[in-house]
Amino acid sequence: MHYPSLPALIADRARALPAGPLCLILIEDQIAVNSTIRHHAALGFRAIIAFCAREITLPEDIGVPLHRVDQPVNDPAALPLIINAVSAATIGSWLYYCYNSEYLFFPFSEQRRIGEMLAFMAEERRASAMTYVIDLYARDLTTHPDAVDPDDAWFDGSGYFALAKQDATGAVLDRQVDIFGGLRWRFEEHIPPDRRRLDRVALFRAAKGLVMGPDRQFSDPEYNTYACPWHHSPTAAICSFRAAKALRRNPGSRHAIDTFHWSRSTRFTWQAQQLLDLGMMEPGQWF
Known part of the structure; x- marks a missing residue:
């Protein structure tokens, strides 16, 4: 799924945010995006949510649901903004976050x-x-x-x-x-x-x-x-x-x-x- 904003992701929480564990990846640039996502997909997360700029290319067919959210992440305030919004929408679920590479x-x-x-x-x-x-x-x-x-x-x-x-x-x-x-x-x-x-x-x-x-x-x-x-x-x-x-x-x-x-x-x-x-x-x- 592709969401145009963080609020759009939260609004569709029933589909986009299943019971965890969920993997949140903040993508700052195109370096090692494919290997980062595939590495975490292989660990057993229920879904991966990638937060990134529109020009970033994501891999396909990774074996688990991959949701894309158009959300700038280079501002230091982006991390707590994303974590707090997703956390409030997924009470009881385990969450993990990292960056690309x-x-x-x-x-x-x-x-x-x-x-x-x-x-x-x-x-x-x-x-x-x-x-x-x-x-x-x-x-x-x-x-x-x-x-x-x-x-x-x-x-x-x-x-x-x-x-x-x-x-x-x-x-x-x-x-x-x-x-x-x-x-x-x-x-x-x-x-x-x-x-x-x-x-x-x-x-x-x-x-x-x-x-x-x-x-x-x-x-x-x-x-x-x-x-x-x-x-x-x-x-x-x-x-x-x-x-x-x-x-x-x-x-x-x-x-x-x-x-x-x-x-x-x-x-x-x-x-x-x-x-x-x-x-x-x-x-x-x-x-």
Whole structure:
């Protein structure tokens, strides 16, 4: 289905927004659109909703319903606008969001479907799953000037750290952390401070009154936690070329950086097990 606006999508919620899990993809440019959509279609989402400009071309015959919404997404305010509108229209459903050139991996995702993990999360009385963004990049920026090369993708195998999240008074928030590392840490002088974090609550269950703020955090503090109070919970990873693309697109950083590759670079195998082995996500009590 093709919807001319976000309100048009919401008005047709009975057809366009079935019971989840639903995948929302914000498409900023034409890079890796086909592979992004097909990757998520294979994970078991009930439907994929693509938000993009009219000139963007989408793939066909992906195996699951694909709905197109004419909605600009390059404004930072676009994300909470879309999330809050869809969330309010799908109370009780699990939602996931990402951008083009980003790929979700969760524990055992080669053998299990996303609904299986979310069912386990629900059994644990969890309404969200923390995801960590892993910056991918091409090794050769001469042959791949946009830094996107799925056939030879690399990421930082170490160099990540977490800081306890604090509220406005300086008090430490329970089970909430800010994660840093990857390209956003190594090239932080080119990254705005509010874009340097790698933690993202990209998997969550829509609830009445739930709102995402401009900082991409949710109004219910429990949604922003990485685990339940009694033990570790499953987490997931979003392997993303987005930071590399931005650093190559910006004239200042483009001329200052001739390679993203360094001694701690690790070739990405496109396997969830690699991320589990490196501690970049964990199964919690789900086996």
